[in-house]
Amino acid sequence: MFKRLLSADQIFIVPIEFSKSIEGIEMKFTLRQLEVFVAVGRGESVSRAAECVGLSQSATSTALSELERVYDRRLFDRIGKRLQLNELGAALLPQAIQLLDHAAEIDALLAGRSGFGPMRVGATLTIGNYLATLLIGDFMRQHPGCRVSLGVHNTAHIVRQVAHYELDLGLIEGDCQHADLDVIPWIADELAVFAAPEHPLAHKLQQGGVIDFADLLAASWIVRESGSGTRQTFDYAMRHVQSKLDIRLELEHTEAIKRAVESGLGIGCISRLALKEAFRRGSLIELPVAGLDLARQFHFVLHKQKYRTAGITAFLELCRSVTAGARRSDEIVLPYIR
Numbered sequence: 001m002f003k004r005l006l007s008a009d010q011i012f013i014v015p016i017e018f019s020k021s022i023e024g025i026e027m028k029f030t031l032r033q034l035e036v037f038v039a040v041g042r043g044e045s046v047s048r049a050a051e052c053v054g055l056s057q058s059a060t061s062t063a064l065s066e067l068e069r070v071y072d073r074r075l076f077d078r079i080g081k082r083l084q085l086n087e088l089g090a091a092l093l094p095q096a097i098q099l100l101d102h103a104a105e106i107d108a109l110l111a112g113r114s115g116f117g118p119m120r121v122g123a124t125l126t127i128g129n130y131l132a133t134l135l136i137g138d139f140m141r142q143h144p145g146c147r148v149s150l151g152v153h154n155t156a157h158i159v160r161q162v163a164h165y166e167l168d169l170g171l172i173e174g175d176c177q178h179a180d181l182d183v184i185p186w187i188a189d190e191l192a193v194f195a196a197p198e199h200p201l202a203h204k205l206q207q208g209g210v211i212d213f214a215d216l217l218a219a220s221w222i223v224r225e226s227g228s229g230t231r232q233t234f235d236y237a238m239r240h241v242q243s244k245l246d247i248r249l250e251l252e253h254t255e256a257i258k259r260a261v262e263s264g265l266g267i268g269c270i271s272r273l274a275l276k277e278a279f280r281r282g283s284l285i286e287l288p289v290a291g292l293d294l295a296r297q298f299h300f301v302l303h304k305q306k307y308r309t310a311g312i313t314a315f316l317e318l319c320r321s322v323t324a325g326a327r328r329s330d331e332i333v334l335p336y337i338r
Helices: 031-043 046-053 057-071 087-111 125-142 155-163 200-206 213-218 229-237 254-262 272-281 310-323
Strands: 002-006 011-015 020-022 025-027 076-079 082-085 119-123 148-152 169-172 181-195 220-224 246-251 267-271 295-303
Touching: 031 046, 031 057, 031 087, 046 057, 082 087, 119 125, 119 155, 119 310, 125 148, 125 169, 125 229, 125 254, 125 267, 125 272, 125 310, 155 169, 155 181, 155 295, 169 310, 181 229, 181 272, 181 310, 220 229, 220 254, 229 267, 246 254, 254 267, 254 272, 267 272, 295 310
Parallel strands: 119 148, 119 169, 220 246, 220 267
Antiparallel strands: 002 011, 020 025, 076 082, 169 295, 181 267, 181 295
8 A cells, every 4th residue: 555745845655554574684664654753853843743744743743653663762752732853853854854855756766857956945035036046947947857946035034044944055154163063165255435426425435535434333224134145344444433324224125225325315335236236326426444354255055965856956066166267156148147
């Protein structure tokens, strides 16, 4: 008897009861049980896991309990209604995810499906809004059978999701020191201080004046929120005078910051990549400041224990090929999609 196994990532056909001897080892678990375990481990909740795997809460709880029963080992600590991975469960999670990823590739191969399996990609806001959608669009044109989900959040959120195996790959614009993650440099980026053409500092610049730190301290600022890679770079660059800055607004979206600056509410500081078209049109003006280092790096982040599928490897290669001829993110030729 067989049952269709539904997950957020892939559909398998597996036996309801599965016990197989491989080189003399008796396998007592099913792929379905591992799928349920992974879903609970990611969401720390049976109800959320049930939604992911398409089962009722009782069936999800039964599958997890059966996995623990046949091995007589607990995988979670029960804290109220929350299930938290214990030491054994935390060690099992990456291996279970890897096995399910392998199973998806085997299923696709046997079923004669070409292309790659599903991918979950996360990107920080600058990368997500100005690069990632184009990259993913190009990738899906080259591999029509592949499904890619993209989540756009700030750096802290993306790092947390990759660390918890909720994403296969993160594209971030801030630094990351997480011990469980591989952080791979991608392409250089740089922030720029900017203002509306009518702003007093823009007039000063147009009249041959020089923008200095005293001007920055006297201005009103509109900046990204804490936890974003852009704010991280901005705070470090302004670390010696940060407490004296007049920060009027903190916004989560670069486009909102651009609109606020255009309306005359203050000056801002975001990636040159996000400002490229506005600078070209003249709707925003760069305010160069001598001695202000706003350089940073875009990075790929992957979990060290996460199996890297052929699809992830191919997507990384595409990202590198697209940016190979550019020294900095705003020099990437867009649109590049063939």
